[in-house]
Amino acid sequence: MELTERKKKILRAVVEEYINTAEPVGSKTVQQRAALDCSPATIRNELVALDKEGYLEQPHTSAGRVPTAKGYRLYVNELMRERRLSADETEAINEKLRGGSHEKLMADAGRMATELTSYPALTVSAAASPTVKRFDLIYLDPNSFIIVLLLTGDTVKNKLVHLPFSFTENTLKRLSAVFNASFTGLTENKITSDMINSAERAVGDTMGLTSVIAGFVIETLTSSGGAGASVSGEANLLKLPEFQDPDKAHRLINYLSDPHNLSALTGSPDFGDVKVLIGPENAALELRDSSVVLASYDAGDGMRGLIGVVGPTRMDYSAVAAKLSYIAGGLSRLLGAGSAPPAGFGKLMIKGGHDDV
Amino acid sequence: MELTERKKKILRAVVEEYINTAEPVGSKTVQQRAALDCSPATIRNELVALDKEGYLEQPHTSAGRVPTAKGYRLYVNELMRERRLSADETEAINEKLRGGSHEKLMADAGRMATELTSYPALTVSAAASPTVKRFDLIYLDPNSFIIVLLLTGDTVKNKLVHLPFSFTENTLKRLSAVFNASFTGLTENKITSDMINSAERAVGDTMGLTSVIAGFVIETLTSSGGAGASVSGEANLLKLPEFQDPDKAHRLINYLSDPHNLSALTGSPDFGDVKVLIGPENAALELRDSSVVLASYDAGDGMRGLIGVVGPTRMDYSAVAAKLSYIAGGLSRLLGAGSAPPAGFGKLMIKGGHDDV
């Protein structure tokens, strides 16, 4: 059942006032805020109706109204006015978000999001199913070499290997050729032990070099496929009235500090533009009375990521969504595949990172 | 002026009781705890003396006693009984701490420290002055290549570079040779623009390839020299009675979340075994009513690092120091040049802060 225009106006007023003050909103305040041509008494009647329909609730009899998750949902879907960023804000974001490795960019973006929204920010990035594009072995001495893997998404991974037995540079060259020929373009689950065995025979490796290298390849593909996730600005929660209870804050911060939990948020498959999860809409128990706003970006080459913030359900969704969307847009632009050619010299388009594994 | 035996016993009892309960300690409790052959009245007289000498204080008249920073300092320096780890504890640490990259090990060690002490753990690692040991360029296509640097400390760094102009594999080979010849073994401040220019001439590079690469080398040496720092388990503070005030907790967590602040802790140059900084002994204002316990490890090749925890001044210094010392010993063992077994491993030696206050 569709709400009347007036009810919508009232609901909007309640939500917006509550977002600002964190105090239950009374009929008189609504009247002023919504600039309605009717008395507080009339508004009280409407409030009762909105209450019955589940959009609002009272902390206790004879207190003002507070939006429910359903109320926020309607607000976000229909009532919210689009918030555009000010020139200052976009400029600040552009300023902070220039180049660097994928990791650095994500960290900067997270800090930026925290700074702009004053909520904890989280970033998650995941290659859908990474594969090796290019494979190299760098010979150092008879017992050591470096493995360098170029993955889809232009991520570079490396590992320094010391072995208790010796080998020749030539062996490494052959191994490198074999791996480039047979292990590129494969996702982790496509690599079988048969393949490793046949590679071993192809180079005549009797010492297990092949399996050391294959092990690293598999490990890298697995861990890169798993998302890289991090949080920043958790401490900001403590300033919010809804987290004055240290226990409550502890539970949430603790939950956020486990990257595993963050990756779970990617579970939601629809990488749309901005996604808002309000209170109980969150799968995780720990997030049930908080809200999460997520914006996704596309780094090209199968790499996708999320940047988001976690805050109380009482959140300025409009402003937060606008900011995150803008940041995510910047990330897509900076990381995305369709990268425009660099402007001039010294302004290089540089991808990849300093990953040491 | 040296304290009498009895006063020391009393001080120890107060400190240890307060560590356990977080409540001011009364004369009667001291009597029981210290198993002294005198009445509470006698102990009260002694408490007054310890109070006057600055080892104890009262939150208010007619409350029990609480140790001052000076009291804790004496306790840590002289009164504390060495705590040895249980087999379970050492086993748990050995279990968690096996291999992996330096970063992974540090992260594991931090988590371990948080888990064992239930305080936030911090890790800081720094290469004294890293240099490049080996230099490689991997040709990908006419516009892209990967730079791979092997640094002292066996850290490998890489970067994928896309350029708006093209070059040949041969050019890269020559560049690689030149860099290996003239840029290895140099600390960041030894690299001059003259050197870069002459390298440029040597390969006949007119496009600025050389300066791109040199830029990365310098950037890498600079950022690796700067310490890598991180914290984990900040949320644990919120469970402590001294951080029930969200504002206080906020200030500290915020302070810890800036890696720059953590690196500052390395400032203290004496990498001894274990270092305890009690309350006002800390330089940072934000740490003035907390304590920090730091253990250092040596990863060989000029790499050194710290692992520590931050907690209330009311901290079980003995247990914390033992645990950190053991973890740091493990790190030295796993990361160290493999050569000498870390001296005094498992043995507890505490170097203190200043004797003022």
Add this chain to the structure above:
DNA sequence: TTTAGCACTCCTTAACTTCGAGTGCTAAGC
């Protein structure tokens, strides 16, 4: 020097009060 005795201090907790914002309801007005 030690200790029993005792008055005193001051925090903690709980019960009770006041205050006021905001409600729901009723009845009158448009």
Add this chain to the structure above:
DNA sequence: GCTTAGCACTCGAAGTTAAGGAGTGCTAAA
């Protein structure tokens, strides 16, 4: 039928007072 003024009522927030108790400092005697 919708709106609105009026009014009694509810209930938390904030302040006040009172009781309880842990622990002290002091004094005087052993």
